[in-house]
Amino acid sequence: MEAARRVLEHPTPTDASSAAALPSGFYDAxxxxxxxxEAAEPGRLLCRFTVPSRLLNSGGFLxxxxxxxxxxxxxxxxxxxxxxxxxxxxxxxPLEMNISYLDAAFPDEEIEIEAKVLRAGKAVxxxxxxxxxxxxxxxxxxxxxxxxxxxxxL
Numbered sequence: 001m002e003a004a005r006r007v008l009e010h011p012t013p014t015d016a017s018s019a020a021a022l023p024s025g026f027y028d029a030x031x032x033x034x035x036x037x038e039a040a041e042p043g044r045l046l047c048r049f050t051v052p053s054r055l056l057n058s059g060g061f062l063x064x065x066x067x068x069x070x071x072x073x074x075x076x077x078x079x080x081x082x083x084x085x086x087x088x089x090x091x092x093x094p095l096e097m098n099i100s101y102l103d104a105a106f107p108d109e110e111i112e113i114e115a116k117v118l119r120a121g122k123a124v125x126x127x128x129x130x131x132x133x134x135x136x137x138x139x140x141x142x143x144x145x146x147x148x149x150x151x152x153x154l
């Protein structure tokens with residue numbers, strides 16, 4: 001228990017000072033750096049991403065948290081392709097994300113991330129996101145729901 005406490009509660013001084021100096025929005029840019037949009041059409045986004053070493057876990061493959069972040073960011077973006085005024089709003093909030101992790105992605109491996117809108121209503125949108133290897137084998141599959149209504153002016 002103490003080892004876990006030390007790791008989580010007492011980061012090294014350089015880590016703490018570096019983290020405090022990071023700009024807002026750093027994390028999204030850190031995860032997304034290198035993503036390429038291959039196709040964008042109403043209700044669909046297709047992206048390619050080469051797995052960088054910065055997103056690996058201790059086992060040497062794409063970290064589950066980085067996978068979840070990629071899913072969240074691409075799924076949020078796919079709602080902007082629908083043309084629905086509420087889903088085009090810049091303020092969207094995730095409601096639920098269910099991810100099945102099915103395989104590993106390794107360093108320098110190119111993966112495909114495809115997001116499809118299943119429904120974009122006035123307030124809630126639902127998308128399906130697949131992360132695949134070049135071979136077509138699924139790495140992860142997610143069902144993602146997002147609150148799309150415009151934010152209040154109050």
